[in-house]
Amino acid sequence: MNIQAYIESGIIETYVLGLASPSESAEFEQLCAQYPELVAARRRFEEGLEKHASTHAVQPPVGVKVKILEAIALNPPKIVTMQNENKKGSSGFTSLLAAACVLLVVGLVWMVYQSRETKAQNAELQRTNVALNERLNSTDSVLKQIIAETSVVKDPNNIVVNMVGTKAAPQSSANVYWDSTSTNVYLVVKNMPVLPNDQQYQLWALIDGKPKDLGVFDATKNKMILKMKNTQKAQAFAITIEKQGGSPSPTLQKMQSMGKTLQTQ
Amino acid sequence: MLALKQRNDQAFSTLYDNYSGALYSIIKQIITDNAELASDVLQEVFINIYRKIDTYDQTKGRLFTWMLNIARNASIDMLRSKSYQNSQKNQELPDNVYKGTANQSTQLNVDNIGLKKVLEKLKPEHRVLVELAYFKGFTHEEIAEMMSIPLGTVKTRIRNALLQLREYLQ
Numbered sequence: 001m002n003i004q005a006y007i008e009s010g011i012i013e014t015y016v017l018g019l020a021s022p023s024e025s026a027e028f029e030q031l032c033a034q035y036p037e038l039v040a041a042r043r044r045f046e047e048g049l050e051k052h053a054s055t056h057a058v059q060p061p062v063g064v065k066v067k068i069l070e071a072i073a074l075n076p077p078k079i080v081t082m083q084n085e086n087k088k089g090s091s092g093f094t095s096l097l098a099a100a101c102v103l104l105v106v107g108l109v110w111m112v113y114q115s116r117e118t119k120a121q122n123a124e125l126q127r128t129n130v131a132l133n134e135r136l137n138s139t140d141s142v143l144k145q146i147i148a149e150t151s152v153v154k155d156p157n158n159i160v161v162n163m164v165g166t167k168a169a170p171q172s173s174a175n176v177y178w179d180s181t182s183t184n185v186y187l188v189v190k191n192m193p194v195l196p197n198d199q200q201y202q203l204w205a206l207i208d209g210k211p212k213d214l215g216v217f218d219a220t221k222n223k224m225i226l227k228m229k230n231t232q233k234a235q236a237f238a239i240t241i242e243k244q245g246g247s248p249s250p251t252l253q254k255m256q257s258m259g260k261t262l263q264t265q
Numbered sequence: 266m267l268a269l270k271q272r273n274d275q276a277f278s279t280l281y282d283n284y285s286g287a288l289y290s291i292i293k294q295i296i297t298d299n300a301e302l303a304s305d306v307l308q309e310v311f312i313n314i315y316r317k318i319d320t321y322d323q324t325k326g327r328l329f330t331w332m333l334n335i336a337r338n339a340s341i342d343m344l345r346s347k348s349y350q351n352s353q354k355n356q357e358l359p360d361n362v363y364k365g366t367a368n369q370s371t372q373l374n375v376d377n378i379g380l381k382k383v384l385e386k387l388k389p390e391h392r393v394l395v396e397l398a399y400f401k402g403f404t405h406e407e408i409a410e411m412m413s414i415p416l417g418t419v420k421t422r423i424r425n426a427l428l429q430l431r432e433y434l435q
Contacts, residue, residue: 010424013431016326018334019398019423021405029325042326048434050287050329052380057286058293061304065281068311069274 192219205234295340341402391426
């Protein structure tokens with residue numbers, strides 16, 4: 001590192017005037033720790049700047065100082081320092097009185113300070129509480145979802161129908177869990193493209209060659225389990241893309257995926 | 266310094282007496298046309314100095330440098346704030362009415378104080394860049410875009426300008 005060239009590069013002025021980027025500043029501070037001559041050059045510029053600023057000072061309006069001191073007095077800092085000054089010449093009684101006053105004031109300040117602290121802590125705790133509750137709720141709903149899913153998947157009565165993509169949508173896949181005794185139908189979306197807002201997927205059961213509407217769904221959440229309409233019979237399930245809210249009969253050229261059950265006619 | 270960090274009011278009062286003029290000067294060089302807002306900023310700056318004195322790190326520079334940067338940042342924040350923009354709108358009318366003389370005299374005042382006076386000695390293409398970066402608070406990237414010159418050129422020109430500035434300050 002050619003420190004002299006670095007010093008002459010203008011980086012000192014850039015840094016001191018607050019125009020350096022964070023990475024330039026970090027580098028500069030690191031080099032300052034290594035090169036005393038860099039620190040000395042920085043100091044020279046800082047001194048020149050300070051001197052120049054002092055000679056060109058502009059007297060601020062008179063009231064400003066008072067306002068600042070008032071603002072500070074109203075908002076005391078966290079450190080309470082006690083000056084231990086014993087003034088000679090005061091009588092025993094006055095000093096006792098003064099001591100009592102000081103104690104009173106210190107006590108009051110302490111109480112105000114404590115109550116502020118407590119308030120701040122209280123607010124902080126409340127915030128944490130709300131945040132934790134929110135997390136609990138969301139975790140709860142995810143857990144419920146998982147439990148529901150597991151119970152469907154593990155139910156021995158359920159027939160799993162693997163729906164595979166058609167030529168129109170080779171990627172699309174979903175599983176239908178169908179309980180032919182309770183007639184419940186569940187759908188698990190594995191991979192279905194997200195549709196525009198005015199369209200929805202619709203699930204159909206094919207019974208004796210005729211489609212039966214089993215309800216519409218969005219594919220916004222993958223791997224979520226959806227409860228569809230019940231059906232007692234089905235030789236196959238199919239998914240089509242329909243307008244928002246579904247259609248009375250399927251648009252077959254928009255069939256996305258299909259899967260056959262083992263049930264025969 | 267220790268007295269300041271312990272928030273000794275007397276030390277703080279002395280600090281104000283010694284530096285308020287220099288800091289007010291820099292604030293007025295940034296907020297050029299509204300003395301009331303400039304003194305509001307000065308007030309805010311000293312309250313911030315009082316509150317943040319614990320974060321001042323002596324190894325990174327002189328106390329004045331630290332305070333100067335607080336003053337500059339606060340002024341630029343004010344320049345970009347809603348209340349400042351509004352005050353500008355309100356002033357538009359009188360400005361138009363007294364077009365000419367009034368404007369010229371304030372312009373003259375501003376250019377004659379502090380660092381801006383030193384800037385006058387720089388080449389115009391350098392001066393503009395320092396003006397935008399230091400007194401208006403634009404980043405180097407913003408300036409490069411604004412003036413359609415490469416970022417590298419902005420950086421070198423500003424650095425060269427500041428180097429010259431150093432010579433004038435010494």
